[in-house]
Amino acid sequence: MAYFKKENVFDKFFNHRDSLIIQYKNGDISKSEYIMMNVDFMEKMNIRPFKKIDSFEKGIYNYQYYNMLAKYYYMEAQQIKKNDEHQKYFQSFLDEGYHYYKLKDKSTLKLLKFLKFKNVESYFIKVNSDRLQGKLFEINLMDYEKAILHSKSYRILDMLRAEGVFIEGVKKSLIDDYVNVKY
Template sequence: MKSKDQKLQQKHPQLVKKLQGDANYYYRQKDKTTLKLLEYLDFYNVEAYFVKVKSKLLKDKLFEIVLLDYDNVILHSISHWLLERLKEEGVFIEGKRKSIIDKYINERY
C-alpha cells in the first residue's frame, strides 16, 4: 500500500521499487504455501472459482479457494500457475461467484 503513495513515488522511487518487489515476493511465498497445503490435502473437498470484484485490476484474475472440510478457510490468489494446477486437479469451477467474504475483498484500502 505504501508503494502507491504519490509523494513516496516522487521522492523515493528506489524505495517504491523495493516495496513492490517485497510485496511480490511475499505473495509468491503465500501461493507456494497454499499449493503445499492443497497437496497435503490431496485437493480433497476443495473448490475454487473466480470471484466477482469491483476492482478493475483484479477483474477476471482473482479466484477463491475454499477448503470445504474447514470452517472459515478461504484463500485467494491471482497466480496463473496455481490456477492451472487447480484446473488440472479438477477442483476449479468455471464461471464467477460472489465471494464468501465479498464485503472484505471488495473493501477499498
C-alpha cells in the same frame, strides 16, 4: 481441581485471527488496521513460516504470514506513492510485496497438495478492481471454517482445474466485504 489446557501457538494464532475477523466485520477496525494488527501479532509471536507443511494449521499460518506481509508492503508502497516520495522507495516496497505474494502462492500450493485437493472448491470472483478482473480466484477449503484463500497464480489455477475442483464462471466471494475493500 480443574485442569486447563495450555494454549499452543496455533490456538493463539487462530484465536487472534478470529478476533480480528470479528472486529473487522463489526466495523471496529479498517482493512489496513486488520493487516497491521496481523503483521504486528505475527512479529510478536516470532514464528517464521514452516518449511514443511504437514498440517492444515501450518499451511494456513504460512498463507496468512505471507499474505499479510505482501499486503503490508503493497499498502506501504501505495502510501509512499500517495505522499509523492521518491520512486525508488515505492518500487522497493512494491517488489517486496510481490516477493511475499509469490511465497504465499508457494504455500497455497503446498497446502492444497497436503490436503490432496479434497473438499476444495475454487472459482473466479467478482472484483471491483479492473486489474484483478478475470485473474483473482477464490479457494474455499470446505472442511475448515474461515479457510478461504485467494490467488492469481496460473500454476495453481491449472492444478485446481486438473484436479477437477475449479468451477468455471464468476461467483461472488464468500468474503466479498473484505476482498472488495481498498486498504
